[in-house]
């Protein structure tokens with residue numbers, strides 16, 4: 372991997388990167404399984420992956436996206452070269468960051484990808500796919516059994532009313548970053 376930390380363009384602000392650092396990077400151990408749903412061009416995957424490599428942690432990251440990018444603005448779609456698909460853009464970014472060996476890519480809907488994982492197998496889950504109330508609720512319910520007891524569930528856009536409502540209904544009281552960009556909770560705190 373190159374010495375330089377590569378910054379990949381994306382839709383996640385510094386505050387959420389800070390949450391990912393505190394809740395995932397600094398807590399991860401060798402062998403941990405990290406799942407990100409809704410990765411777009413890979414800004415958070417590349418941030419977490421490079422930070423882990425720098426610390427010498429040998430974790431595995433699964434990056435899930437259908438790459439339909441239905442909820443991405445035209446402005447943000449310009450982050451990728453015209454000749455590339457979004458998936459190609461993501462794959463190139465992962466390679467540029469020296470993370471091809473660490474990242475497994477699953478191009479599919481989040482709810483389909485759930486079936487690829489054993490119950491109680493994921494140490495860290497980061498959700499930033501659909502922001503539709505029903506979708507977020509379905510996703511959280513489907514992914515929860517896959518997260519280890521004591522594992523961390525985090526997500527983006529807690530300030531979005533649809534995301535907020537779904538998260539509170541499924542997870543109850545969660546921790547939130549100061550401007551509600553991100554939320555997180557330990558799996559053992561969940562409501563039954």
Ligand SMILES: C[S@@+](CC[C@H](N)C(=O)[O-])C[C@H]1O[C@@H](n2cnc3c(N)ncnc32)[C@H](O)[C@@H]1O
Nearest residue numbers: 381382409411415436437439440480481500501
């Ligand atoms: C808000 S963007 C993610 C931004 C990204 N986390 C970043 O760091 O820039 C949402 C992404 O979720 C994907 N997406 C939306 N609904 C999805 C679903 N049901 N399953 C899988 N991916 C989905 C979109 O294709 C898009 O790339």
